[in-house]
Amino acid sequence: MRRKFLAGVLLLVLIATSLYFATRKPKKRIVPEEGPPKLPSVLEEGRELARLVAEEGVVLLKNDGVLPLDPRSRVAVFGTGQHTTWWYHEGGSAFVPLSPGRVATLLEALLAYGVKVDEEVSAAYVSESLPKRTNEFPLTEEEVRRAAERNDVALVVISRYTSEDFDLPRRGGWFDAGWWFVHYQTQLQGSYYFRGWELEEDEINLIDAVCRYFDKVVLILNTPHAIGIAPVVDKVGAVLWVGYPGEAGGYAVVNVLFGKVSPSGKLPFTWARRWEDYPSSRCWGSRDVVYCENIYVGYKYFDTFNVEPLFPFGFGLSYTSFEIQVERVAVDGSTVAVTVKVTNAGRVPGKEVVQVYVTPPAGRLEKEHQRLVAFAKTDLLKPGESQSIEIAFDITSAASYDEVEGSWILEKGVYLVRVGNSSRSTHVAAKVVLPRDVVVEKAAVRLNSEYYYRKAKELGIEILRRTPEVKPWSYQGEGEEVAKAPTLTIDPERIAVREGAVPPYSPPALEKPDTEAVITLRDVVEGRFTLEDLVGQMSVEELVDVTIGLRGSNAPSLARRGIPELKQADGPNGLRPGPSPNPGGTAFPAAVVRAATWNLELEREVGRQIGREMLWAGVSLWLAPGLNIHRNPLGGRNAEYYSEDPLLAGVMAAAVVKGVQSSSGVGATLKHFVANDQEAYRWISDSIVSERALREVYLRAFEIAVRTARPWAVMSSYNKVNGVYSGNYFNLCMGVLRGEWGFDGFVMTDWWSNSYNFRAYIAGNDALMPYTEDSTWATWAAYSFVVKQAKEALANGTLTLGQLQRSAYNVLRVALRSRALANMLGVNQSVLYTYEPPPDYFEAKKAPP
DSSP states (O other), X not given: OHXXXXXXXXXXXXXXXXXXXXXXXXXXXXXXXXXXXXXXXXXXXXXXXXXHHHHHHOEEEEESSOOSOOTTOEEEEESGGGTTTSOSSOBGGGOOOOOGGGSOOHHHHHHHTTOEEOHHHHHTXXXXXXXXXXXXXXXXXXXXXXXXXXOSEEEEEEEOOOBTTBOOOSSOEEEEOOGGGHHHHHHHTTEEEEOOSBOOHHHHHXXXXXXXXXXXXXXEEEOSSOOBOTTTTTTSSEEEEOOSOOTTHHHHHHHHHTTSSOOOOOOSSOBOSSGGGSGGGGGOSOXXXXXXXTTOOTHHHHHHTTOOOSBOTTOOBOSSOEEEEEEEEEEETTEEEEEEEEEEOSSSOBOOEEEEEEEOOOOSSOOOSOEEEEXXXXXXXXXXXXXXXXXXXXXXXXXXXXXXXXXXXXXXXXXXXXXXXXXXXXXXXXXXXXXXXXXXXXXOOOSOHHHHHHHHHHTTOOOOOOOTTOOOOOOTTHHHHHHHSOEEEOOGGGSOOEEOOXXXXXXXXXXXXXXXXXXXXXXXXXXXXXXXXXXXXXXXXXXXXHHBTTOGGGSGGGTTTOOOOOOEEEOSSBOOSOBSOOOOOOBOOOHHHHHHTTOHHHHHHHHHHHHHHHHHHTXXXXXXXXXXXXXXXXXXXXXXXXXXXXXXXXXXXXXXXXHHHTSTTOEEEEEEETTOOOOTTTTTOEEEOOHHHIIIIITHHHHHHHHHHOOSXXXXXXXXXXXXXXXXXXXXXXXXXXXXXXXXXEEEOOTTOTTOSTHHHHHTOOBBOOOOOSSSHHHIIIIIHHHHHHHHHHHHTSSOHHHHHHHHHHHHHHHTTOHHHHHHHTOOHHHHOOOOOOOOSSEEEEOOO
């Protein structure tokens, strides 16, 4: 009997055990099983560089003695962003897709470095890789309390996801996956949730609970831009903005957290307390977008109108401290040279950024309070070590555009030179006096400000003005600094006056050469015929084939011409495997994080690496960098654009272009030209902007990159500019870009742009993108329709043969520089073309530490 009883009990135990293991949910893995894949050596080099860039791009916004962490710390990590939703990039065409084993999330990096992580807390946050309605506070207060008893420090990760085609909402909500979200629909089942600028209730509750029980709390912001952290910033001990830090970003952030690297990033945008504090919030997101803030974008608004930001433009803390001493300010012609001595006055090695601003005098034109004109980042300085840096800029950097006269002018008066390490930490270093007004560049009234003012009035939108009652930001002792600052005088006669050429609207047609031979690009290279001869011999079909899709001799009509295909890869966050077939490259930190490094040498090295990867992947054109402006923090593609400031954006873009094109035979493409600063309605929106704001803010970054880097191509944008689609706008593509700036590459449309028509040739938009090889309607639209349009326009005189030939010539002139042609002809690249970059926009000479 007893034996039967024991057997029955054993049977029941076995059944219960079986049921338990059959129904029990498997323990969640908090890291994937897949390890980092074996990479080609060129990508291994890129991955290491990506980590270095991410380390310098991390911005320490607050630190009450919490950071750096003790390596022996026990760490609890809260937030879904520690896992696969740790966005190393935003979505859309900038996304560089990688296998999970190649992307180092924050949690994976912590575990790889041997940090004692509370796996029970982290396991509560395993989440999907695309945005869903995830709960950021899945734990109870009691669980948080117990976690605080087990651990020394809490890391709270807050993430935001953005992509092309949509802007970040102000407040979170569900969005239908409409036709433009087809790419994601299979994973998102029709709709999905976006968190917005404002922190949500679950995020605030999480941070509140963690701060109640933990003495040390670090808030880590895995976001493309500023978000509304003002309600919680005073509660946490430290705040790190890490942006989208690329494939090795997890390792970089951990190195900063534990003090292996002292943070040296500086904000490339202004972080406001409230979204309403951004002046564009009054006129954001509509189809007809009146740029009501005029020239007052970012810090230029906050400093001019004395609005207190949460964190100012150019701001960033370090684990050490620095002293910046201005040793000398000198003037030579129109060049102002500022010599500073930077000393590491703290206890650990670190880097500092010296920022130079100019306050222009009041005059006939209203002006912003101050404008960034130059900067330099030190080398790594040991404690007690100093470095001398001479930063030289041209005073014309402070010129304003007169949209009545169509000229850039320096108005007479006193220009204050300010030096510091953020827009709100500058001190007056010198007074530079200009005794009379000087026109520094004769341009032309081209961009239809009348339309801007008329539309603003029709729509009842008030344009922001600086009236005499507006008092800019100031600080105690500023008046005394101005009085004591040395006074230097610039001789107006020594300021060079620049005058752009007036491009012909309708250039003369190239004559057909007197030869029966079929002219090829080899003939041009070997000197038997000129490029003009080749273009002059082409039929209308051939001319259109050259300009559609950059297919070269893959186009049937061009098979005999020996023209290389110019394969493209998207960017700007690395070499994406498309639109032309290629294996893809390194997923670098997003452009906004690279801008936060304020390190031009490092950005040039990023460009060099991308150029090497282009040669490895067989790509001719990198569709990057992106140069649109952070007009508002809700901009859906802010992550892939550098900054709110056109000088910082322009010189960073020039640096990466110079790096890419140093691998002679490959080129970069500036995009999106111009005022494509929101994603809402981007295919059809009308950016209604004053000519002055266009030139001083939105075109300025492109101008700096064109003049100082000579990129191969520029991509026009989807939107209209003052009523005209950008790729159909002669005054943009020819008047400004070529006539004033001297651009010598070609202009392409964005993919399936509304500028994709024969009017692009008239405007000087040379290439129509893309061309689809499939036998579909798209192919017909890409070729037959445009050929038909062009022939009809040529017949009725709307389009001239010279205009069509001009576009073909511009494309072929770039093809003659390409490594693709060198390989096709079997010649050394130097036979065709060697890239020689122009001088930098400003000069920074660093003495050895």
